[in-house]
Amino acid sequence: VILAVCLNAAVDVTYHVSDRVTAGGSYRVQSVRHRAGGKAVNVARVLGQLGEPGRLLAFAGGTNGEQFGADLQSAGLQHVLVAVAGDTRRTVTVVDTVEATTFNEPGPRVSEAEWAELLEVYVSLLPEAELVVLSGSLPPGVPVDAYRQLIALATPNDVRCVLDTDGAALSAALPARPWVVKPNHHELSELVGAPLPDVAALHSAARDLAGRGPVTVVVSRAADGVIAVGPDGSWQAQPPEQQAGNPTGAGDSLVAALAAGLVRGREWTEILADAVAVSAAAVPVAVAGEIHPPTMRRLRPAVVVRSLAHLSRES
Amino acid sequence: VILAVCLNAAVDVTYHVSDRVTAGGSYRVQSVRHRAGGKAVNVARVLGQLGEPGRLLAFAGGTNGEQFGADLQSAGLQHVLVAVAGDTRRTVTVVDTVEATTFNEPGPRVSEAEWAELLEVYVSLLPEAELVVLSGSLPPGVPVDAYRQLIALATPNDVRCVLDTDGAALSAALPARPWVVKPNHHELSELVGAPLPDVAALHSAARDLAGRGPVTVVVSRAADGVIAVGPDGSWQAQPPEQQAGNPTGAGDSLVAALAAGLVRGREWTEILADAVAVSAAAVPVAVAGEIHPPTMRRLRPAVVVRSLAHLSRES
Numbered sequence: 340v341i342l343a344v345c346l347n348a349a350v351d352v353t354y355h356v357s358d359r360v361t362a363g364g365s366y367r368v369q370s371v372r373h374r375a376g377g378k379a380v381n382v383a384r385v386l387g388q389l390g391e392p393g394r395l396l397a398f399a400g401g402t403n404g405e406q407f408g409a410d411l412q413s414a415g416l417q418h419v420l421v422a423v424a425g426d427t428r429r430t431v432t433v434v435d436t437v438e439a440t441t442f443n444e445p446g447p448r449v450s451e452a453e454w455a456e457l458l459e460v461y462v463s464l465l466p467e468a469e470l471v472v473l474s475g476s477l478p479p480g481v482p483v484d485a486y487r488q489l490i491a492l493a494t495p496n497d498v499r500c501v502l503d504t505d506g507a508a509l510s511a512a513l514p515a516r517p518w519v520v521k522p523n524h525h526e527l528s529e530l531v532g533a534p535l536p537d538v539a540a541l542h543s544a545a546r547d548l549a550g551r552g553p554v555t556v557v558v559s560r561a562a563d564g565v566i567a568v569g570p571d572g573s574w575q576a577q578p579p580e581q582q583a584g585n586p587t588g589a590g591d592s593l594v595a596a597l598a599a600g601l602v603r604g605r606e607w608t609e610i611l612a613d614a615v616a617v618s619a620a621a622v623p624v625a626v627a628g629e630i631h632p633p634t635m636r637r638l639r640p641a642v643v644v645r646s647l648a649h650l651s652r653e654s
Numbered sequence: 655v656i657l658a659v660c661l662n663a664a665v666d667v668t669y670h671v672s673d674r675v676t677a678g679g680s681y682r683v684q685s686v687r688h689r690a691g692g693k694a695v696n697v698a699r700v701l702g703q704l705g706e707p708g709r710l711l712a713f714a715g716g717t718n719g720e721q722f723g724a725d726l727q728s729a730g731l732q733h734v735l736v737a738v739a740g741d742t743r744r745t746v747t748v749v750d751t752v753e754a755t756t757f758n759e760p761g762p763r764v765s766e767a768e769w770a771e772l773l774e775v776y777v778s779l780l781p782e783a784e785l786v787v788l789s790g791s792l793p794p795g796v797p798v799d800a801y802r803q804l805i806a807l808a809t810p811n812d813v814r815c816v817l818d819t820d821g822a823a824l825s826a827a828l829p830a831r832p833w834v835v836k837p838n839h840h841e842l843s844e845l846v847g848a849p850l851p852d853v854a855a856l857h858s859a860a861r862d863l864a865g866r867g868p869v870t871v872v873v874s875r876a877a878d879g880v881i882a883v884g885p886d887g888s889w890q891a892q893p894p895e896q897q898a899g900n901p902t903g904a905g906d907s908l909v910a911a912l913a914a915g916l917v918r919g920r921e922w923t924e925i926l927a928d929a930v931a932v933s934a935a936a937v938p939v940a941v942a943g944e945i946h947p948p949t950m951r952r953l954r955p956a957v958v959v960r961s962l963a964h965l966s967r968e969s
Contacts, residue, residue: 363753402717
């Protein structure tokens with residue numbers, strides 16, 4: 340089973356309103372939807388669609404935490420929840436006639452004891468884990484090197500980790516040598532402090548990042564696919580066409596596909612081609628954490644994977 | 655005890671964000687506050703501040719219903735909750751650097767059995783009730799004449815009702831002869847289908863409304879105070895000055911003051927003067943359901959109450 344760790348769980352709420360939203364207005368919400376959210380939850384959902392069993396480990400607290408757990412239950416997602424005293428955060432997305440506006444609650448502060456409890460439960464789940472996925476931002480209260488600690492605990496168990504986070508949480512985790520890190524273009528650019536305007540610049544930045552610890556760096560580039568740099572080679576994988584829709588959650592679908600490919604022991608060129616097709620297949624779906632399988636099957640044979648070995652030799 | 659009936663309970667959520675809100679944006683919420691809401695809840699809170707014990711009867715369901723009950727508990731508000739299968743609605747108010755934007759969830763549909771259960775509990779509470787306050791809109795599922803039914807059940811128990819609602823819920827309730835109805839200027843204008851530009855027009859419309867059932871009609875006019883028309887006379891009561899702040903909940907504070915004055919058996923001129931001062935004292939307070947007592951005490955002696963008997967004779 341793939342263990343997906345969700346430190347910053349959320350109840351994602353979607354409001355539909357039939358007017359344009361402007362500040363100062365008062366709106367009658369036409370429909371309300373609730374869904375367990377957080378990047379690792381999206382990963383676990385897509386793993387299920389890919390036929391790869393996932394198990395979620397998350398903090399949950401208060402009435403929102405109950406709602407979070409109830410939704411995982413009804414979605415049939417295996418999960419283990421560590422109780423926190425605070426109330427699990429909500430995100431509220433207001434979809435009006437034209438676009439969506441999102442309000443993200445900060446989430447509860449995790450105490451030292453709650454963090455220690457999560458580590459203990461995590462260690463108890465490692466023996467059954469084929470791979471660990473660490474996705475999302477850190478909640479207030481957990482140490483900035485939380486992901487480093489989680490990776491360091493997995494290593495002696497021979498469990499590899501895929502890490503998808505950014506900023507300080509990512510930097511602090513690198514020395515623990517995650518198997519894969521997946522920054523997006525913007526996150527990598529922020530990390531290296533440079534704009535990375537082309538494939539060569541991205542490749543070079545990914546290689547520098549790999550030099551700081553991670554075994555393989557996969558950079559997601561939205562509609563442009565991915566660039567990957569690792570010990571077995573470096574590649575660019577591109578989808579044949581751009582999808583219209585909602586790109587939220589496409590990165591999480593990509594991570595799910597990487598995780599599924601890794602536990603299946605596939606070649607990197609195949610993993611990357613799968614991942615690009617899966618990620619693109621998330622865009623036509625309105626909600627995050629779901630893909631459209633026919634789109635994935637249609638795009639998959641047309642994904643182009645090219646070696647970037649010449650860039651490695653050049654520099 | 656004054657029994658306040660809340661058919662459309664809510665959890666009022668306030669988000670503070672440090673930017674201006676525009677559609678399409680994504681905002682990090684700086685602070686989140688939750689509070690049991692709904693107009694009757696505001697009335698019950700202000701009754702407490704006026705030293706008059708209130709008891710709340712409300713529908714509550716789901717995790718939001720739990721949160722609603724927990725907040726009433728921590729606020730020390732006596733309450734009896736009737737369980738509904740649906741989840742109690744939320745209102746989300748986003749306060750940005752300039753103004754507030756509000757999103758109102760529709761609330762759960764109340765089943766026939768749930769409505770029958772509320773009526774049964776209500777009847778059991780009537781013997782202890784000195785007065786009933788019926789405030790707010792009707793949730794989906796309850797009959798449009800819900801307030802008429804509640805008033806009709808109170809009458810044989812010699813319990814009088816103060817009604818604060820609008821539109822069809824108000825129209826349908828009038829034949830049951832509530833003791834007091836409190837439309838605001840806008841609601842009365844909608845009900846009679848005319849703009850009501852001056853005191854004479856308001857007085858005339860209030861008298862017409864009284865002809866349709868209610869004993870006394872009190873029209874709230876925001877910063878202009880109130881106009882009242884009833885069997886003992888008709889009056890205009892005006893505050894000495896306009897308050898700066900948040901007028902949300904000022905009408906509920908007015909209703910609380912009317913209810914407190916009625917159970918204390920005060921004269922209408924005193925009730926109206928109190929009510930105008932209490933209503934104005936709600937404006938300086940940021941949240942609904944709370945007044946600023948020093949403002950009330952300062953304004954009270956300066957409220958001017960004038961008889962409108964000349965308008966009754968003229969027409």
